[in-house]
Amino acid sequence: MTAPLVEGLGLTKTFAGGVRAVAGVDIAIGQGETLGLVGESGCGKSTLARLMLRLVEPDGGTLHFRGTDITNLGDRAMRGLRRDMGIVFQDPYGSLNPRMNVAQLLAEPLTVHGLGDAQGRVAALLSLVGLLPEHADRYPHEFSGGQRQRIAIARALATQPAFLVCDEPTSALDVSIQAQVLNLLSDLQARLGLACLFVSHNLAAVRYMAPRVAVMYLGRIVEIAPRATIFGDAQHPYTQALLSAAIEPGTPRRARIVLRGEVPNPASPPSGCHFRTRCPRAAAQCAALVPPLFEHAAGHRVACHFPGALTEAEIGATARMTAREIAFD
Amino acid sequence: MTLLAVHDLAVSFGTTRVLEDVSFGIAAGEMLGVVGESGSGKSMTALAVMGLLPLGGRIAAGKIRFEDADITALPERDMAKLRGARMAMIFQDPTASLNPVLTIGEQIAEVLRHHRGMHRRAAWREAVALLRLVEIAAADRRVEEYPHQLSGGMRQRAMIAIALACRPRLLIADEPTTALDATVQAGILDLLRGLQRELGMAVLLITHDLGVVADICERVVVLYAGRVAEAGAAHAMFAAPGHPYTRALLASIPSLTGPLGPLPAIGGMVPSPLDFPPGCRFAPRCTLALPACEAAQPVMRHLPSGTSAACILA
Numbered sequence A: 001m002t003a004p005l006v007e008g009l010g011l012t013k014t015f016a017g018g019v020r021a022v023a024g025v026d027i028a029i030g031q032g033e034t035l036g037l038v039g040e041s042g043c044g045k046s047t048l049a050r051l052m053l054r055l056v057e058p059d060g061g062t063l064h065f066r067g068t069d070i071t072n073l074g075d076r077a078m079r080g081l082r083r084d085m086g087i088v089f090q091d092p093y094g095s096l097n098p099r100m101n102v103a104q105l106l107a108e109p110l111t112v113h114g115l116g117d118a119q120g121r122v123a124a125l126l127s128l129v130g131l132l133p134e135h136a137d138r139y140p141h142e143f144s145g146g147q148r149q150r151i152a153i154a155r156a157l158a159t160q161p162a163f164l165v166c167d168e169p170t171s172a173l174d175v176s177i178q179a180q181v182l183n184l185l186s187d188l189q190a191r192l193g194l195a196c197l198f199v200s201h202n203l204a205a206v207r208y209m210a211p212r213v214a215v216m217y218l219g220r221i222v223e224i225a226p227r228a229t230i231f232g233d234a235q236h237p238y239t240q241a242l243l244s245a246a247i248e249p250g251t252p253r254r255a256r257i258v259l260r261g262e263v264p265n266p267a268s269p270p271s272g273c274h275f276r277t278r279c280p281r282a283a284a285q286c287a288a289l290v291p292p293l294f295e296h297a298a299g300h301r302v303a304c305h306f307p308g309a310l311t312e313a314e315i316g317a318t319a320r321m322t323a324r325e326i327a328f329d
Numbered sequence B: 001m002t003l004l005a006v007h008d009l010a011v012s013f014g015t016t017r018v019l020e021d022v023s024f025g026i027a028a029g030e031m032l033g034v035v036g037e038s039g040s041g042k043s044m045t046a047l048a049v050m051g052l053l054p055l056g057g058r059i060a061a062g063k064i065r066f067e068d069a070d071i072t073a074l075p076e077r078d079m080a081k082l083r084g085a086r087m088a089m090i091f092q093d094p095t096a097s098l099n100p101v102l103t104i105g106e107q108i109a110e111v112l113r114h115h116r117g118m119h120r121r122a123a124w125r126e127a128v129a130l131l132r133l134v135e136i137a138a139a140d141r142r143v144e145e146y147p148h149q150l151s152g153g154m155r156q157r158a159m160i161a162i163a164l165a166c167r168p169r170l171l172i173a174d175e176p177t178t179a180l181d182a183t184v185q186a187g188i189l190d191l192l193r194g195l196q197r198e199l200g201m202a203v204l205l206i207t208h209d210l211g212v213v214a215d216i217c218e219r220v221v222v223l224y225a226g227r228v229a230e231a232g233a234a235h236a237m238f239a240a241p242g243h244p245y246t247r248a249l250l251a252s253i254p255s256l257t258g259p260l261g262p263l264p265a266i267g268g269m270v271p272s273p274l275d276f277p278p279g280c281r282f283a284p285r286c287t288l289a290l291p292a293c294e295a296a297q298p299v300m301r302h303l304p305s306g307t308s309a310a311c312i313l314a
Helices: A045-051 A075-082 A102-112 A118-128 A133-137 A145-157 A175-192 A203-209 A227-232 A237-245 A284-288 A312-321 B042-050 B076-082 B104-116 B120-133 B152-164 B182-199 B210-216 B234-239 B244-252 B291-295
Strands: A004-015 A019-030 A034-038 A060-065 A085-088 A163-167 A195-200 A212-217 A220-226 A294-297 A300-302 B002-013 B016-027 B031-035 B057-066 B087-090 B170-174 B202-207 B219-224 B227-233 B300-302 B307-310
Touching: A004 A045, A004 A195, A019 A045, A019 A060, A019 A195, A019 A220, A034 A045, A034 A203, A045 A163, A045 A195, A085 A145, A102 A118, A102 A133, A102 A145, A118 A133, A118 A145, A145 A175, A175 A195, A175 A203, A175 B244, A195 A203, A203 A227, A212 A227, A212 A237, A220 A227, A220 A237, A237 B182, B002 B042, B002 B202, B016 B031, B016 B042, B016 B057, B016 B202, B016 B219, B016 B227, B031 B042, B031 B182, B031 B210, B042 B057, B042 B087, B042 B170, B042 B202, B087 B152, B104 B120, B104 B152, B120 B152, B152 B170, B152 B182, B170 B182, B182 B202, B182 B210, B202 B210, B210 B234, B219 B234, B219 B244, B227 B234, B227 B244
Parallel strands: A034 A195, A034 A212, A085 A163, A163 A195, B031 B202, B031 B219, B087 B170, B170 B202
Antiparallel strands: A004 A019, A004 A060, A212 A220, A220 A300, A294 A300, B002 B016, B002 B057, B219 B227, B227 B307, B300 B307
C-alpha cells in the first residue's frame, strides 16, 4: 500500500453513559483505495467512519490526513480540509434539505468553500451521477430513493474530495436499485481515484466494493485482510460466524455458527477479548488478555488468541448449545 | 388441504388499483414466500388477508377463502375473532408493535385471556411456556421485563410468542427479519422454520429479500407492480427463473462467491401505482421487451421448468 491518505491510530470514542463505541482502533486507507468495514449494529462502524472525518471528535488516539496530524486542528483550518472529504449517508430522505432544489443542493458545498463557478459545475455533477440537466430545478421529494442517493453522491463529490465515506449507502434502497448505486459508486471510485471507506452490514455488497475488508465487533477491528482472504480464509471465529449467517438465493446455506447470547453492553464490555462471551473457542486466556491485532499472514491481521477455521465439531456444538430447553406440550 | 386461497384479488385506494389479479394458495403447514420490491403490493396482500387494509383501501375484486370459508366480506366483528385466534401477524418493527408500558408477560397473557378465556395465573404460566417455545433464555425472568429491556431479536421473538398464543393455523410474517442483524436474522428464520414444522402451522412470509425466501420457503410468489410476475416451487424458481424480472432481480444481487465486476443492474425504477404502464408492467425495464409486451397484459403460463410466469417470452 502507498502512504496512507487517512490514518487513525488508537482511535477511541466514549459516549455519555460510558458507551465505548470505538476502543483503540488503528486504521489506514491509501490514496485511491477502498476499504470495506463490516459489522453488526452497535459495533461502532459508523462512529469509526465519522471519527475518520472528524465529524465525531475522538477522545483518544490520533488522526492523520495526507501525513499531517489533524487530531487537534482548529475549526478554521479543519474547514479548509473538509473540501477534501465527503460522506454519503444511508437515508437519502433525511440527508437532503427538502427546501432546496437540486441545483442549490449541489452548489452549496462549492459556495461554502468559495470554489468559484458553482452554477457551472451543477450540470457536470448531474451527468457524473447519471442524472439529467433538467433535474437541476426539481426538489428532493420529486425523486425516487435511488435518484436521491445519486443526488447525495453528487453533493458529496461536488468539492472533488480525495476521501469519501459511504455509510450504508444502499441499505435503504430496493434490490433492483441497489445494483445501480453500487455500480455508480464503484465506477466513480475508480474514475476519480477516490479513497473510500465503504461501511455496510451487507457482506456481499462490501465484497463487491472493496478489495480490502475490516470486520468490527464491539468497538474493535477483529480481522482485516484482502477480500479473497476474508471471504475464503477467515481466521477470526466472529468473521466466520458472520459469513455463516449470510444467505444467498440459490446457494445452500453453510453450516451456521450459532452465537450464544447477545452482543454485550458496550458500556461494560467483557474483559480481554470482547467476543469471548459468545465465542465457541473461548478459553481462560481470552478473558485475561486482549488479543492484539497481529499479522497472521502478509496483509492479514487477526485479533484472536486461537485463530483458524472452526472445525465441524465446534460448529456442531454451537447449534446444540441453543437447542430448545423445553418442548412445547 | 388448502388453508388459505386467494383468487384474483384486487385492492384499490379510490380509483387507484395497487393490487390486481393476485392469486395463490397456502396448504396447511406450508411456508409460502411473497417477495417484491417497494410498491409491489406485498404488504397490501398480507393486510387484505388479515382484513386490516389501511383507511381508504378496499378489496375491489376477487375472493379470499380461509379454512373453507369466504372471508372476503366478513363483518369486522367476525374478522376480529379470527385474527389472533386462527391467523396472526408479526411485523417488521417489533418495537412499534409492542406496548412499551406493559411487560412481555402481560402482553402475552392479554391475548390468552381474551381469545382462550384463560385465568390470570394459567395465562401467566402459558406466557412463560410460550417464551420458552420461541427460545428465549431465562423465560421466567424475561416474562417480567418491558420491551425496552430486550434486544431487537428478543423483541421479535416476544412478538412471535404473542402471535403463537392461540396456536394459529396461519402466521403472516411481514418482513420479520428486515430490521435485524444477519446473525440474529438467521436465528429467527431457524425458529420460524422449526415452529412451522413442530406446530404444523402455515406461514405466509412477506419479504423483499430473495435470500430469506430461498432459505426457508417451499413455494414463492414474486410480485411486481401489483401483479404476480412468477410463482412456483422455490427450488425450481431459483434453479431456473422463468420471468425476465425474476432473472434480472436474482442477477442484480451482489454475491458472496460469484465473479466480481459490474453488477447487471435493472435500469429505471419500479413504477408508481398512479402510472402503471399498460400491458406488461415490467416491459419498460425489460431488456427483452417486444412491442407485443406493451399491448396486452400477459397471462400466467406454466413453464417446463416448473414455475408459472406472466410473460409472453418466458
